[in-house]
Structures are given as C-alpha cells and as structure tokens.
C-alpha cells in the first residue's frame with residue numbers, strides 16, 4: 713500500500729505496525745509526526761530506544777531491572793521475603809504496588825494458562841517459582857489473578873503443584889468484578905482484595 717513512499721518511511725511504518733494494537737495507518741501517522749520533529753527530538757527518541765538495551769529481567773521475579781541481577785524489590789532488605797505475590801504481568805505488579813499495602817516480593821509469570829490462545833503451563837515462568845519456593849524459605853504464595861477463565865485455570869494449576877510443598881497458598885478475595893482486569897482495579901478495591909485473601 714505504501715510502496716511508492718521512500719524506504720525510510722516504509723521501513724518505519726513496518727516497525728511501528730508490529731507494535732501491539734497499531735495498524736499500518738496509525739504507523740504512518742507516527743512516521744509523519746516524526747517527520748515534523750527537529751533533529752534534537754529524533755536524537756533523544758533514538759537514544760531512549762537505545763537505552764532499552766540496558767534493562768534486563770530480575771533473576772528471581774522477572775521484573776524489569778536496571779542493575780543486573782535483582783530488581784529493586786528483590787534487592788530491598790525491608791521487603792518480606794517469605795511472602796510472594798504471583799501476577800501475570802508487569803502492569804499487575806504496578807497495580808499491587810500502588811496499594812502500598814503489599815510489602816512482600818513478586819513473581820511475574822509472563823501470562824496465564826489459556827489453551828484457546830495456545831498458552832500452556834510450559835510457556836509460563838513456573839519452574840523458577842517452584843525453585844524459589846524450594847530454595848528461598850517462602851511461606852506464603854498469593855495468587856493474584858483476576859477471576860476470568862485463564863486466571864482460574866492458572867490458580868487451579870498452581871494450587872495443584874504448590875500444595876505438596878507445604879506452604880500457605882491464597883487468592884485475592886472475590887471483591888474484584890468478575891472478568892475485570894487486575895491492572896485496572898483501583899488501589900482501594902485491590903487493597904481490600906489483598907487484605908481479605910482466602911486460603912486455598
């Protein structure tokens with residue numbers, strides 16, 4: 713569709729249209745926006761994209777870290793290292809941090825079990841969670857999943873494999889609306905769902 717445009721433009725349209733939720737038309741609008749910007753802006757943007765390479769994933773919880781091995785939560789001596797809240801992605805971690813009520817550590821699974829989308833347990837970071845439970849003296853795992861079908865699948869699966877390890881396993885109280893996204897829950901609702909968590 714854009715083959716008559718210069719390669720500099722079509723290359724970038726190709727890149728932007730790979731972003732989640734971005735089609736070719738929106739991608740072209742991004743490129744036209746950039747064409748209207750001065751050299752300083754372009755250099756700053758290019759530098760910020762380049763800086764992404766400095767980030768890596770925490771070896772324990774898979775959160776993003778800027779300093780190599782461990783993220784700021786895993787490296788913080790004030791956090792309760794015996795309690796781990798399991799979430800599926802970074803926005804959910806941010807939602808729970810926003811409550812200011814959770815002082816334990818996290819574990820980011822990288823998704824939820826969802827056979828309809830081809831996501832099985834083998835695609836999630838479950839082995840590293842099991843290793844933490846076995847090696848790090850963890851006493852409680854909070855499964856902070858919303859109550860949609862993939863969330864329930866994941867809770868069922870994790871409960872089954874964690875139960876034999878003799879730790880407390882809990883899930884959020886059912887205060888969150890059915891099927892609602894955890895990452896969009898307001899801090900007060902999420903805080904009471906954490907507070908009223910139910911043992912499994």
Ligand SMILES: [Zn+2]
Nearest residue numbers: 770773783786
């Ligand atoms: Zn971490």
